[in-house]
Amino acid sequence: MHPDELHCFKADIPVCVVRRINSANCCVLDKETITTGLIDVNHSLCVPLTRGDPTLLMANNDRHQQDEQRWSAMMAASQRGDQTSYSALLAELGDVIEVYLRVRFGYLDTLEDCVQECLMAIHQARHTYDPGRAFRPWMFTVVRHRTIDVLRRRQHWQNCREQLQASSIEEGDNEQWLQRLDGARILEALAPDHREVVVLAKYAGYTTAEAADWLGISESAVKSRLRRALKTILKTLEHDDD
């Protein structure tokens, strides 16, 4: 690494690489280009910043320790029910998690969802934080696991969607079937319970388990409602054909 190049950290997370231009200034990459590495100082994305600018947080142990102590104290206060500390802590952690995810995954269309899921996980797990231990490992463990969950779920969704698309190609009349289902009149004719199952399973592409989870009923109830709803739709369509 060039001696004038430095990693720029924000709360323990390497945000970008910066290069000193002269004794007073350095350039910093735009946040969005973190994953691309160092670029030429003359690049348009380089923003000259005065050394010592608060946005340029150089890696140093003092800073880490300050964050660590502050977060630990804020979490301890939150565990006692201090809402102001908790709100401030979550706001800070939200930014840190965002940077953490951005550094690791680059562009992620569900980044904000991931951040919010992680904040919720921290909220749910806050009773397991022991103020006698370091805060960072605890927080990042929760964040890492929750992110993996979110990404797995996202992958599962994509697989489901691909399967649905594949099946609609294989079964020639499925598309036609869905087109016929589009008629709002047919849906309106269904009982509300049946209608929501059809909408979730056939339009939104939910699996039975996901639809069951969404509706707060068992999977077998979803299947039976769907079966009955489709039977009703068939009857309506047959009646129309007659």
Place this chain on the structure above:
Amino acid sequence: MMTDRQELISRLASEARPVQQPGRLAGPVLAWLTSSLVLVTLLMFSDGSLRPTALEQLLSAPRFTLEILSGIAALVMLAICLGRSAIPALPRNTPILWLTGGLLLLWLAQTLLSVIEPALPASMLGKREHCWLQTLVYSLPPLALGILWLRRQWALQGLYSGILLGLAAGMIPTLMMQVFCMYIPLHHLSHHVLPGLLMGLAGALVGMLLLRQR
């Protein structure tokens, strides 16, 4: 205008109520072990009594005593590993895991050794009907208590925690059967130890379904 994240944060902050900090691990581990032991002991007594010669054998046969003690030590270590598994960022401490595995192996080795060379003279005294089923059924209260305990924590690896819980829950009636049921080493192995170890599989299933926080 508030963004989604700000709204979420203000909602979460408004829900912030005082929570009990985890404190030391010893408390919950001891509470689970004690309540499980009490429950299983009560169940054991509800269906029969202690083998008449068991206490005398414990005092007079060092190998038998050692077998039971190593089982108890393995159980305690399993419970400690279990408690640790449900707190984020506590590293899987390798020495603790090795010690737990070592004690479990020591206990199993002694059980197997007893099949070849019994620590006590084999006897039908204290025979229980369907003791294998009792071992399985009596593992359920510790398993249920463990689920309640771990679900209040934050188990990140449900499968790992579940296996530990299943094994620990299964070991409690298994160990008790050594003093409550007849002493025939092969019978102990097939009717008590094996069902106890099978609870590890049940625990794995429970872990995947119920323990993982999502």
